[in-house]
Amino acid sequence: MSKLPIVSLSVANHRNENQILIGFKHDWSLINVVKHIPEAKWSKTLKSWYVKNNSKNLKLIYSTFKDSAEIDNRLLFEKAVEKKDYFPVKRKRNINNIQRQFLNNFYTYLKGKRYSKSTVDTYSFFIADFIEYHNKIDLKNLSNRDVELFIESVFLKRNYSISTQRQFISAIKQFILFYPDTQISNLALTRPKRSKKLPIVLSPQEMIGIIQHTKNLKHRAILTLLYSSGLRIGELLTLKLSDFNVERKQIHIRSGKGRKDRFVSIADSFLPLLHNYILTYKPSVYFVEGPKRRPYSASSVRKFLSKSCKASGIKRNITPHTLRHSYATHLLEHGVGLRHIQELLGHSKPETTMIYTHVARKDLLDISSPLDLAIKQFSTNEKSEQKFLLSSK
Secondary structure (H helix, E strand, C coil), X not given: CCCCCEEEEEEEXXXXXXXXXXXXXXXXXXXXXXXXXXXXXXXXXXXEEEEECCHHHHHHHHHXXXXXXXXXXXHHXXXXXXXXXXXXXXXXXXXXXXXXXXXXXXXXXXXXXXXXHHHHHHHHHHHXXXXXXXXXXXXXXXXXXXXXXXXXXXXXXXXXXXXXXXXXXXXXXXXXXXXXXXXXXXCCCCCCCCCCXXXXXXXXXXXXXXXXXXXXXHHHHHHHHHHHHCCCHHHHHCCEHHHEECCCCEEEECCCCCCCCEEEECCHHHHHHHXXXXXXXCCCCECCECHHHXXXXXXXXXXXXXXXXXXXXXXXXXXXXXXXXXXXXXXXXXXXXXXXXXXXXXXXXXXXXHHHHHHCCXXXXXXXXXXXXXXXXXXXXXXXXXXXXXXXX
């Protein structure tokens, strides 16, 4: 039987809506198949077919391509695993000049508090959305119920994650500090509890398999450094060659999350790969550079990591941050103390690092199940004439 072609699913914001992208190599037979999906459209901008991102269309994609192609959904669920929401593109808002000036002043206020650009943009986006939604209400008359209505109608409709809702509440708290005349009570604002999900962790053998199946030298250097030094994807993309101190086997991470500097170690086994990569690609400023010496993109890293995982037979949804989780867990399993791991990862609070103790508890995982002990006792009993097997009838 001939191998079926692969159709890759991913997500993107297009025309102010969340869309499922249906990607495949040019194939007239697959083009004829995708046309059987009523809402499927071709985008010249995205160079891909797309439909609205909802469960109905997702089921329709699977049923339509059932006998024509294999579905690769790694990129479709990757963003959900990372808990990152992608907000609609900028547009002209339905607000008056007074509200627009207020938002400009709020943006300047956040910058003055020295928040990161990402935080300033996110908080400004949320408050702009909030004010636009209640554009008929004077800012002085906005109440906690208006906050609840916005969450119930906008957040649920856009299917934003719990972490994003927590960010919105933080934005509202800053809004109150900036504009205390509002009727919104800070004390009455509550954030939803965080999801207590354990991180996905690769085994050392799986990590080596991923590196082995990454044939491109630049890609291999990126994945190896992410794992061997426990870097965040954003830290790697802003890493400069001047940050490397090969003699001391250290990398200086500048202005990491929370504007914290720290040092991480360079693995001895990474040094030959680093030397080979620099001689081959000759980066000028940053450790990894895209076309025309521009900064490399996080989406590119996710794509080739997904391909390497698939090539090595890993079917779980693996992201660049999974390599950081694996780094921390493997250090803990090799006896490195939590305090040292906290410093290497750049965590502000030890509680953040403590999550890895739940993943790396070999002492708990090695405890035998009462079922195994009961069967073993039954089988060794002198009165037992034959071994008891669960699989036997």
